[in-house]
Amino acid sequence: MFPHITEAKYIDGYKLWLKFNDGTEGRIDLSSELYGEIFEPLKDINYFRQFSIQGNTVAWENGADFAPEFLREHIT
Template sequence: MFIHVTNARYSGEYKIWLSFNDGTEGEVDLASELYGQVFEPLKDKEFFKSFELEGHTLSWSNGADFAPEFLYEQIAPNSTFKRSFANAQSA
């Protein structure tokens, strides 16, 4: 199964509430991920809030985005999906 974000809403600071196509929901805090040339502009909270759902994940107008798998792992670190993904990568 390919995991993807189906809904997202800003929930404060650098946090976003996410829903995934398998029914998993939760809040992700991206504050510690906002470094580097592409992600640095997201430290501006007004810009951070301007995300859109594009290509099954969060994206911003400057080209910044996060892989849906990364976002999912932040919410459900011990999920079956994570173990399946890790096994597929090591095969």
Template structure:
């Protein structure tokens, strides 16, 4: 997936190109960087995330829990203690993921919806 922002300053939208199809994803004009603004634990290692561009998506992090900082998160009681810090999700042990990485996973899983979009972003894909 390729993210380009050539028209960002003019339109406030980032372009996403995938398999020769192009979708326009809104990006807040006042926000230059992507942030996670809400997290909800679903099941196992799945989280429902809301980003500051209005996209909601589900991420499954089971395959990402390796290495010294992430191994403890295989304990589901710790994994469920996820919270949003100033820009992304974090756990009490200090583990976190870049919001851009989470956004890419969420897009690959098909966004659930676009907050505030009466038509529904998921219906456009």
């Protein structure tokens, strides 16, 4: 089954709570993943908080997103 994010909530810092279409849920800290030009704006915590679910994953207005498979593998 291809993982899809069905719910996402901001926790604090660069942490999100995610729920997937298979019922798996957990937290992920993306602080160590914000490198590269597309992710630079996300280092502003206020901008980071402005994500939405687009397609199957969380994404930001500037086009930054993370593969849902990556997120699913790294939740705790």
